Every structure is written in C-alpha cells, then in structure tokens.
Amino acid sequence: MSETPNPNIIDADTLTGEMRPIRRVVVGLGSNLGERLSNLQGAVDALADTPDVWITGLSPVYESEPVDCPPDSPKFLNAVVLIDTTLAANRLLDRALAIEDAYDRDRSDGLNAPRTLDVDLIVVGDRRSDTETLRLPHPHAHERAFVLQPWLDLEPDAQIPGVGAVKELLDKIGTDGLTRRDDLVLESDE
Ligand SMILES: Nc1ncnc2c1ncn2[C@@H]1O[C@H](COP(=O)(O)OP(=O)(O)OP(=O)(O)O)[C@@H](O)[C@H]1O
Numbered sequence: 674m675s676e677t678p679n680p681n682i683i684d685a686d687t688l689t690g691e692m693r694p695i696r697r698v699v700v701g702l703g704s705n706l707g708e709r710l711s712n713l714q715g716a717v718d719a720l721a722d723t724p725d726v727w728i729t730g731l732s733p734v735y736e737s738e739p740v741d742c743p744p745d746s747p748k749f750l751n752a753v754v755l756i757d758t759t760l761a762a763n764r765l766l767d768r769a770l771a772i773e774d775a776y777d778r779d780r781s782d783g784l785n786a787p788r789t790l791d792v793d794l795i796v797v798g799d800r801r802s803d804t805e806t807l808r809l810p811h812p813h814a815h816e817r818a819f820v821l822q823p824w825l826d827l828e829p830d831a832q833i834p835g836v837g838a839v840k841e842l843l844d845k846i847g848t849d850g851l852t853r854r855d856d857l858v859l860e861s862d863e
C-alpha cells in the first residue's frame with residue numbers, strides 16, 4: 674500500500690526552510706610555538722564565540738613529542754574539543770583556518786614546521802571527504818596518540834567512522850611520548 678503524505682504534518686525543515694542537522698564534531702588542537710597553552714585556550718574561546726557552534730567537551734591537555742617534524746622541533750601541547758554545530762563541514766573548516774590565522778600561523782615554513790596553532794577537524798559526524806582542502810575523517814588521526822588519547826578521555830566508546838574504535842587504535846600504537854599535564858587546564862563557559 675502506498676503512503677499518502679498527511680498534509681497536516683509539517684516538519685521543522687519545511688516550516689523554517691533553514692533547519693540543518695546538528696553534527697557532532699571532534700576538533701584536534703596543537704601548538705608548539707609561543708605561549709602554547711594560551712594559544713590553545715584562544716582556539717577554544719574562538720570556537721565558543723562562533724555562531725551555531727556549541728562546545729560539549731574539553732579534554733585534558735597533553736604534552737607530546739613532535740611526530741614527523743623537523744629535527745629539534747619543540748614539544749607540542751595537544752587537546753581535543755568536542756562540538757555540536759549546524760555549520761556545514763566546509764564552513765567549519767573556514768573557521769578553523771581563520772582561527773589559526775588569528776594566531777599568526779605561518780604556513781610558509783615547510784612540512785610540520787613549528788606552529789603557534791593547529792586546528793584540525795578530526796571527524797564531522799559521519800561525513801567522508803577526500804578533497805585536498807578537506808579530508809574526513811582526518812587521514813592521520815588513527816596513528817596519532819596525541820589525538821586519540823584526549824578524545825578517548827572524553828568519549829570512551831569513540832569510533833572513527835570507517836576506521837575503528839579509538840580505544841583499539843590507541844592500544845595498537847601506544848602512548849609513548851605523551852604526558853598528561855593536569856597542571857595545564859583549558860576552560861570553557863559553555
Ligand atoms: N580534516 C582537516 N582538518 C583541517 N585541515 C584540513 C583537513 N583536511 C584537509 N585540510 C587542509 O589542510 C590544510 C592545512 O594544512 P596544515 O599545514 O595545517 O596541515 P597540518 O595540520 O600541518 O598537517 P596535518 O593535516 O598532518 O595535521 C588546510 O589548507 C586544509 O584545507
């Protein structure tokens with residue numbers, strides 16, 4: 674039997690024409706240049722100030738040995754932020770890059786050169802993307818303890834869509850080079 678739409682039922686999308694789904698997003702933050710903790714806190718504040726973005730989780734801060742960086746690179750501070758947003762993934766990426774730019778992020782110094790601030794989109798809901806400007810899930814997340822450990826602290830059952838359980842991925846690679854810094858704390862009003 675075919676279903677006849679009930680004209681008395683109007684969904685929210687039809688009413689406003691603007692409702693967009695809420696996406697759960699995992700954002701990775703890193704800094705190994707300048708005032709590392711205040712750079713990370715600045716990124717948290719900027720995300721919190723972004724319209725249509727709500728912070729739902731802030732991880733502990735970790736200090737980490739540089740991975741795949743030029744010799745003698747300084748150690749990083751890393752953390753993960755969970756957000757809910759109605760922004761499309763590309764708009765959120767624009768925002769992430771603008772936040773990096775606000776911290777004088779210098780992109781001219783070559784691969785993985787020290788940086789004041791790195792804001793990476795790790796996963797955006799179950800969105801997959803493989804363009805140069807936006808790769809989702811982040812192609813290196815599964816091999817980076819400095820992403821997986823703080824994410825696991827917030828979500829013990831976390832999964833990288835299409836890749837696997839964060840806990841299992843972390844068990845595979847281990848946490849060498851990663852130190853939890855409970856003396857350094859990120860804050861959010863939300
Ligand atoms: N998931 C993503 N999150 C952030 N930037 C991404 C993502 N996928 C692709 N990009 C692109 O990567 C570029 C940023 O490169 P950047 O030099 O910051 O890389 P990186 O953060 O140093 O390296 P990595 O991506 O290995 O962490 C941006 O121009 C952005 O368009």
Ligand SMILES: Nc1nc2c(c(=O)[nH]1)N=C(CO)CN2
Binds near residue numbers: 703749785791819
């Ligand atoms: N420990 C650590 N190593 C890195 C990091 C980072 O955030 N932390 N980011 C990189 C490129 O984005 C490359 N290497």
